[in-house]
Amino acid sequence: MWPRLVVSKMFRKTLGSNNFVADFPGDSETTFLEIPSVYEESLRAETIFNHHKEAHKYKFQEVVPLRAANVLGSENRRNSTKWNSLIREALNKKLHSPYRNSKENLAEMEYTFSMKDGKSSECSIPQDFQCLMSKQMVGILISVWVRSDLRPYIRHPSVSCVGCGILGCLGNKGSVSVRFQLHGTNFCFVCGHLASGGREGDERTRNSNVTEILSRTIFPRGPSLDLPQKILDHDRVIFLGDLNYRISLPEATTRLLVDTREWSSLLENDQLRMELMDGQVLEGWQEGTIKFAPTYKYYFNSDAYYGCAQGKKGEKKRAPAWCDRIIWFGKGLRQQLYARGESKLSDHRPVKAIFTTEVGALRATKGLKSLFLSERFGQITSQFELSLTDKFLCQGRSSFHI
Numbered sequence: 001m002w003p004r005l006v007v008s009k010m011f012r013k014t015l016g017s018n019n020f021v022a023d024f025p026g027d028s029e030t031t032f033l034e035i036p037s038v039y040e041e042s043l044r045a046e047t048i049f050n051h052h053k054e055a056h057k058y059k060f061q062e063v064v065p066l067r068a069a070n071v072l073g074s075e076n077r078r079n080s081t082k083w084n085s086l087i088r089e090a091l092n093k094k095l096h097s098p099y100r101n102s103k104e105n106l107a108e109m110e111y112t113f114s115m116k117d118g119k120s121s122e123c124s125i126p127q128d129f130q131c132l133m134s135k136q137m138v139g140i141l142i143s144v145w146v147r148s149d150l151r152p153y154i155r156h157p158s159v160s161c162v163g164c165g166i167l168g169c170l171g172n173k174g175s176v177s178v179r180f181q182l183h184g185t186n187f188c189f190v191c192g193h194l195a196s197g198g199r200e201g202d203e204r205t206r207n208s209n210v211t212e213i214l215s216r217t218i219f220p221r222g223p224s225l226d227l228p229q230k231i232l233d234h235d236r237v238i239f240l241g242d243l244n245y246r247i248s249l250p251e252a253t254t255r256l257l258v259d260t261r262e263w264s265s266l267l268e269n270d271q272l273r274m275e276l277m278d279g280q281v282l283e284g285w286q287e288g289t290i291k292f293a294p295t296y297k298y299y300f301n302s303d304a305y306y307g308c309a310q311g312k313k314g315e316k317k318r319a320p321a322w323c324d325r326i327i328w329f330g331k332g333l334r335q336q337l338y339a340r341g342e343s344k345l346s347d348h349r350p351v352k353a354i355f356t357t358e359v360g361a362l363r364a365t366k367g368l369k370s371l372f373l374s375e376r377f378g379q380i381t382s383q384f385e386l387s388l389t390d391k392f393l394c395q396g397r398s399s400f401h402i
Contacts, residue, residue: 004146016161018220022133041322051293061288080136084143091129091145133178138171140241142191155181156227160217164195164209175213175241179234184360186227188234190217192241194210203271206244206279232284237329238402239285245272247294249308251319258294258305266294272325287327288338289354289398294320295340295349296342301341306347326353334358336401355402 130151135142146154155182165172175192192213195205217231228234247254248269257266267290268272277281295304297318307317326338337354 018161019135022131028205038062048172077136080134080143083141084131084134087143087145088131088193089296110385125224131383132180133157133159135161135176135178135322136176137161137163138165139174140171140174140191140193142175142176142178142189144180144189153183155222159250160218160219162213162216164212168212173209175217177213177219177231179219179228181227182359185357187230188228188237189239190231190239190241192243194242194244196244198246198321200248202295203245203248203275206271206311207275212283224266232329235330235360236333238326238333238355239328240326240351242323242352243272243273245270245325245326246321247271247319248274249319251317254319255305255308256323261293263290263293267322270322270325276327282327285327285329287325288335290322290338293349294322295351296321296323297347298344298349300347301344303344314392326351328355343386359402 006243069330121150124386128148129145132144132146132151134141136267144157157178160177161171161172162177163171164174165171173193173195175190177188177190179186179188181187191214192209193210195202197205218230219227221227222231233236247266248271249257250268254266256366272282273287276287294305297320299306305320307319324340328335334355334356336356337352339352341350341352343350
């Protein structure tokens with residue numbers, strides 16, 4: 001505790017601010033998202049973001065260099081504003097394209113409704129995306145986007161930041177966590193950047209970071225004092241980021257197995273997989289099947305791993321590893337995709353995942369029309385017959401893509 005107090009006094013730097021930017025007011029102090037008129041030509045939205053789902057979470061690491069001025073200085077939103085502008089452009093590009101028929105370019109959304117016979121039916125509804133919340137802590141940035149028609153059913157958005165870096169509390173390492181309630185289900189997304197290092201024993205520091213994040217992340221209880229405060233108290237939790245776990249094998253062996261694409265042999269010695277199986281720090285957490293090459297460390301703008309034959313003399317070598325990961329906690333999440341991207345903007349390759357999740361419905365049957373978007377309810381009910389029993393209050397579910 002005392003290092004955090006000392007840092008606050010010495011640098012007058014607030015650690016763990018709960019302010020965030022958004023397209024609309026939330027329950028916390030919020031800054032509305034600004035949209036710059038000029039984009040960087042080197043970053044093209046259509047080449048970075050190309051999926052349309054109900055909700056999107058984007059995580060970035062080292063959006064600013066991790067030097068002293070950025071770690072100890074005031075928050076600079078310039079880079080995060082540029083990234084959010086690219087996200088907005090990509091998600092809503094087809095919706096607002098002036099060159100094509102608007103009906104052909106609207107983003108298609110999928111709803112799943114329960115019917116009498118237990119089957120489901122899908123309804124495609126065009127919508128745009130808005131920023132629910134965006135928060136940056138030094139180099140960590142998380143941005144959450146949802147369809148505008150979902151916004152009325154989202155409540156209590158808030159953020160919590162935990163620094164685990166210099167002095168055990170500054171934000172060069174740590175996490176930014178966001179949470180919100182969609183209908184009757186609480187979601188929490190943790191964007192983490194854990195301690196680096198490939199030496200034996202460095203994984204214990206990363207485990208310590210995880211313990212700190214899980215224990216020190218605290219959200220407000222809400223006006224009715226009934227909202228979850230801790231990460232693991234939420235119904236659905238996704239932890240993503242540069243978790244920095246390495247492969248516990250000699251470097252030469254690791255590189256040989258990478259060259260021969262023997263992922264299973266490498267994963268048997270993957271530190272994060274071992275932690276997930278041991279169930280100590282990450283008890284109850286899950287990860288999808290990895291079928292892609294290690295994401296770290298590459299030469300910039302290259303497909304060659306750092307420290308390979310073309311490296312400079314005396315250059316520090318780093319063995320390839322799956323540093324960038326997405327894991328989840330809680331029931332009701334089903335992973336549909338787990339893959340890596342091939343963007344060469346960084347020495348890491350990005351990872352991506354798509355989840356389907358069930359969301360509990362809170363409204364009674366008399367509010368069913370409002371629950372399923374009243375302005376389109378007539379179109380929906382014409383396709384199938386809904387079961388309007390009293391059991392819907394506790395059994396009702398809507399299926400969403402994340």
